[in-house]
Amino acid sequence: MTMDKIKCECGHVNPEGTVLCEACGKPIAEDEATSSKLANMRYDGSARRSQVYQSSIIDKTWAFFSSVKVGIWLIVLTLISSAFGTIFPQKMYIPADAVSRDPAIFYEDRYGILGKIYYQLGFYDLYNSWWYITLIALIGISLVICSLDRVVPLYKALKKQKPKRHEMFLRKQRLFSETELVSQKDLETLTSKLKKQNYKIRKEDGHISAEKGRFSRWGPYINHIGLIIILLASILRLTPLMYKDESVSVRDGERVVIPGTDYNYYIENKKFILETYGEEDGEKFKGALEKGGEVAKNFQTNAVVYKAKGEVVTGEEPELEKYKEGEIRMNQPLKFDGYALYQRNYQLNEFKDMTFKLHLKDDPDEKVIDQFKIDLTSPEKEYKLKDGYTVKLSQYYPDYFLDEEGKNGPEPRSRTAYPKFPAFVFSVTSPDMKEPELSFASIGQNVDATGKNKYKLGIVDFTTRNVTGLTVRKDYTLPFYIIGAAIFMIGVIQGMYWQHRRVWLHPKDGKLLIAAHTNKNWFSLQKDIEKAIGDFPIKQPIDQQELDRDKESGE
Numbered sequence: 001m002t003m004d005k006i007k008c009e010c011g012h013v014n015p016e017g018t019v020l021c022e023a024c025g026k027p028i029a030e031d032e033a034t035s036s037k038l039a040n041m042r043y044d045g046s047a048r049r050s051q052v053y054q055s056s057i058i059d060k061t062w063a064f065f066s067s068v069k070v071g072i073w074l075i076v077l078t079l080i081s082s083a084f085g086t087i088f089p090q091k092m093y094i095p096a097d098a099v100s101r102d103p104a105i106f107y108e109d110r111y112g113i114l115g116k117i118y119y120q121l122g123f124y125d126l127y128n129s130w131w132y133i134t135l136i137a138l139i140g141i142s143l144v145i146c147s148l149d150r151v152v153p154l155y156k157a158l159k160k161q162k163p164k165r166h167e168m169f170l171r172k173q174r175l176f177s178e179t180e181l182v183s184q185k186d187l188e189t190l191t192s193k194l195k196k197q198n199y200k201i202r203k204e205d206g207h208i209s210a211e212k213g214r215f216s217r218w219g220p221y222i223n224h225i226g227l228i229i230i231l232l233a234s235i236l237r238l239t240p241l242m243y244k245d246e247s248v249s250v251r252d253g254e255r256v257v258i259p260g261t262d263y264n265y266y267i268e269n270k271k272f273i274l275e276t277y278g279e280e281d282g283e284k285f286k287g288a289l290e291k292g293g294e295v296a297k298n299f300q301t302n303a304v305v306y307k308a309k310g311e312v313v314t315g316e317e318p319e320l321e322k323y324k325e326g327e328i329r330m331n332q333p334l335k336f337d338g339y340a341l342y343q344r345n346y347q348l349n350e351f352k353d354m355t356f357k358l359h360l361k362d363d364p365d366e367k368v369i370d371q372f373k374i375d376l377t378s379p380e381k382e383y384k385l386k387d388g389y390t391v392k393l394s395q396y397y398p399d400y401f402l403d404e405e406g407k408n409g410p411e412p413r414s415r416t417a418y419p420k421f422p423a424f425v426f427s428v429t430s431p432d433m434k435e436p437e438l439s440f441a442s443i444g445q446n447v448d449a450t451g452k453n454k455y456k457l458g459i460v461d462f463t464t465r466n467v468t469g470l471t472v473r474k475d476y477t478l479p480f481y482i483i484g485a486a487i488f489m490i491g492v493i494q495g496m497y498w499q500h501r502r503v504w505l506h507p508k509d510g511k512l513l514i515a516a517h518t519n520k521n522w523f524s525l526q527k528d529i530e531k532a533i534g535d536f537p538i539k540q541p542i543d544q545q546e547l548d549r550d551k552e553s554g555e
Helices: 030-034 057-065 068-084 103-120 123-128 130-160 167-171 184-196 214-236 286-290 478-497 522-533 544-553
Strands: 005-007 013-015 175-180 200-204 207-212 243-251 255-257 265-276 296-308 320-328 334-336 339-360 368-375 382-384 390-397 400-403 411-414 423-429 437-442 445-447 455-475 501-508 511-518
Touching: 057 068, 057 130, 068 123, 068 130, 103 123, 123 130, 130 214, 167 501, 167 511, 175 522, 184 200, 184 207, 184 501, 184 522, 214 478, 243 255, 243 265, 243 339, 265 339, 265 455, 296 334, 296 339, 296 455, 320 334, 320 339, 390 411, 423 455, 437 455, 445 455, 501 522, 511 522
Parallel strands: none
Antiparallel strands: 005 013, 175 511, 200 207, 207 501, 243 455, 255 265, 265 296, 296 320, 334 339, 339 368, 339 455, 382 390, 390 423, 400 411, 423 437, 437 445, 501 511
């Protein structure tokens, strides 16, 4: 690919596609030179690659991504997609107490047909999906190409501009005036006044340019850099090396592996503490307390983190050493080695185990044949009792309820996987029985489905314990977000509170041409020039754009 050059009468060689000469500002395009319209000062008339080359696939790709419209559409599509991801909880936020944490089961069970559609369309893990990541990557590509396509030629044009500008360039500026030339001393005084207003003065053959605030032109591109860093952080957040977000439930006195730590760390729940507001706390929670409810003041987990010694071997119990101990409260995590343990939720008085007795149904004294204990976290399938009796656990519902909308009528089901309201279907056999007896048992219930059972099971005792829910998080992407956001805000402030202002003083044939341009806030620029002119007999530059509007409206 070769780039045709265009040589201006001032001697400067411009790239193909340049609208205004980078050095003197003379309109290069024929229509620009003959038109009565104001000069196209967007990017100072510099040539943009996307508008010059359209032949090869690389050129067309560059032109496509350099379009602001394309970038906006990519952002809109990403925002719409993100909104769909908030309709139902994402896969990583499926509650720990759900009936099943398998997305294929959870969404249909919890949200019905809409949940099933949500799962089948892949929205349940939207932010990790290949097409969503592709959208984020395309926005990043668009930002990079948009910025390079504009900032590079703009930088070159601003760097190469001369104080001596072509007369046609000056006459096509929005602010322009032509007046009698004042004395050289007065011209120097005028220049001095502009300098006092922090304008940078440059001179060439008696021609003067005054400029300030050029750095504000880079504000939008600083914004882009900040956004690109934020997008990179979003992509890095999808890698386990940079970001992990897991959940774990730990019962009182229990020690479990911390998920996401490759079995290197374990946590022990020494004690869960719940503090609630009472009458002594005043009127703030009076309504809730009167209704019999509780309002949590503080719930915390007194925890100990253990670290495995040496290399962890799969299948073997590692040797642990106490690593860190502390209290975990809401928004007050326990931090260790880049990880943070956050208090998420809790469950009070979860059933731990239940003891049942077996006796004859018609025995008024309910003489116990034998007892057995069921561990509700990991119940056994069969319990051998004395004298040849056997109890098999046919069905177990940790959090029992009767689903009235079952496919075949009311069906027993479990709301969650945790023993909040356990129910059981037992099969009882004895040495004198040919067929086992089935019975249903739960707290306060013992149902004989046939009405012919010889034996009966009843609850003798149970124990409970508290459960704390924790979030395990490792986030190395947060510094990138902070840096990106800081850079973005610098760009916003840079472009919002400063303006790039230029004034050209062009003496010619006993006349003084004054032209000025700014990227915004034209009124303030006019005030700068008015302050510099002061009492000099120099005509204040008029706003030619406003003048053209008045002519078009007939005023």
